[in-house]
Amino acid sequence: MKIIIGSKNPAKITAVKNSFSHEGEFVSLDIPSGVSEQPFSDEETIKGAINRAATALKQGNGDIGIGLEGGVQETSYGLLICNWGALVTNESGPFIAGGARIPLPEEIAVRLRAGEELGPVMEDYAKNKNVRKQEGAVGIFTNGMVNRSEMFTHVMNLLVGQYKRSI
């Protein structure tokens, strides 16, 4: 089984490998999401995940394409981080699944509303260049209880479970 991951981000790659119990051939390709660098709704984030999965599958000439995409969603309770995943095969899909969501602190939210991207804003906030590849915003704002690859592993399990039920 050849699994093509539409990202080179190690937090995402780890999640994909975990959910397939490290069984299969994994290829990671830097695939554009085809949506804004900072998706600003569930709809746009889902679209980015599906685009990445479909393009990865095609470009990598594999059996399964995976897209994982981070975004934010405005609510009356604050700006929430949202994360979506998509799995496509040559015969079926897209299967989609959403990840954990928590509100961003207002000092971060105002910067995103002004047009900045979460990745660089988190680098600045945490004084660490690699937040998006490591614990992620979710790890920082949950005091390390849930890091980005754990969060994406849950998304992946939701995807692989739906796919397995369909075959």
Ligand SMILES: O=P(O)(O)OP(=O)(O)OP(=O)(O)OC[C@H]1O[C@@H](n2cnc3c(O)ncnc32)[C@H](O)[C@@H]1O
């Ligand atoms: O290489 P890719 O796969 O693009 O990985 P990425 O970290 O850029 O992740 P996304 O494109 O899915 O995320 C969209 C934007 O949100 C940022 N982002 C999302 N989740 C984050 C997190 O948990 N911590 C820090 N930045 C995050 C990210 O850096 C982008 O600016």
Ligand SMILES: [Mg+2]
């Ligand atoms: Mg990105």
